[in-house]
Structures are given as C-alpha cells and as structure tokens.
Amino acid sequence: MKIEDDPLIAIGEVAQRSGVKASALRFYESLGLIEAVRSSSGHRRYHRSCLRRIAFIVFAQRVGFTLEEIAGQLSSLPNRHVPTGGDWQKMSRLWQKRLDERIAELQRLRHGLNQCIGCGCLSMKTCMFANPGDLCAQNGPGPRRWLGDEMPVAQ
Numbered sequence: 001m002k003i004e005d006d007p008l009i010a011i012g013e014v015a016q017r018s019g020v021k022a023s024a025l026r027f028y029e030s031l032g033l034i035e036a037v038r039s040s041s042g043h044r045r046y047h048r049s050c051l052r053r054i055a056f057i058v059f060a061q062r063v064g065f066t067l068e069e070i071a072g073q074l075s076s077l078p079n080r081h082v083p084t085g086g087d088w089q090k091m092s093r094l095w096q097k098r099l100d101e102r103i104a105e106l107q108r109l110r111h112g113l114n115q116c117i118g119c120g121c122l123s124m125k126t127c128m129f130a131n132p133g134d135l136c137a138q139n140g141p142g143p144r145r146w147l148g149d150e151m152p153v154a155q
C-alpha cells in the first residue's frame with residue numbers, strides 16, 4: 001500500500017486504539033520513532049499503519065531494547081510505502097537473540113525468586129551455601145544468578 005492510501009487518524013484515536021497516552025505519542029514523535037502530518041487546522045494526524053509501529057515500540061521496550069536501539073531498527077523501514085510483512089520479517093531477526101536472552105532471564109527469575117540470587121545481601125539461609133562470603137561478587141555487580149552466572153567455586 002502506498003503511504004498516500006493509508007488513512008490519517010487523529011492523535012486521540014491513535015491513543016485510544018494503541019493504549020499509549022497522547023503525551024507518550026508526542027514523545028515518540030519527538031524522537032523520530034513515529035511521524036505525524038499536520039491537518040489544515042494544524043492538528044496532528046497519523047497514518048493508521050502507525051499503530052503497528054507503536055505496538056512495535058511498546059513491545060520492543062518490554063523486550064529490553066532502548067529507545068535508541070528501537071529508533072535504529074525502525075529507520076530500516078521504508079518511508080515511501082506502508083511496511084509489508086517482509087519488511088517486518090527482516091526486523092524480527094534482530095529480536096531473536098534478545099528474545100532468547102529475555103526468556104532465559106525470566107525463567108531464572110521464575111525458578112529462583114525464593115532462593116539465593118547472588119546479590120550480595122547474604123540475608124537468606126541459602127546464601128551461606130549458594131554464595132558463601134559473597135563469592136558471586138567476583139563476577140561483577142548485581143544479582144549474579146539472575147544474570148546467568150553459575151555457582152561460584154571457592155578458591
């Protein structure tokens with residue numbers, strides 16, 4: 001579909017349909033993530049296909065991409081026609097690795113919420129076995145187990 005054939009809708013309708021507040025839409029626009037055209041009265045109008053871009057932005061953030069990364073990904077989409085399934089398919093390859101990492105992270109969270117997470121607190125009974133003397137700190141900051149580290153080996 002040519003971009004000229006893509007219907008224009010008002011910001012309120014975009015906000016309602018996307019579930020993203022108008023203020024956030026304006027913020028996305030200021031970052032160049034989405035584009036508005038001005039009506040003769042000066043009001044913002046968005047192409048309807050923008051809803052897909054917005055859904056992409058929202059979920060890309062949930063997956064863990066930064067807005068800068070998202071902008072980089074969206075810049076590969078064509079601007080002379082409404083992105084096709086093939087255009088989106090190319091972008092989805094970028095997500096695969098991040099999704100795999102995120103899934104592994106979430107699985108560790110699910111399985112380890114009530115166990116030692118290697119955060120350095122040493123506040124749970126299991127810490128003295130799982131992280132004696134905070135050995136996990138050898139690998140860097142943060143909850144090392146949730147970050148994917150194996151049990152540290154005492155030297």
Ligand code: FES
Binds near residue numbers: 117118119120122126
């Ligand atoms: S839960 Fe924090 S070091 Fe074990």
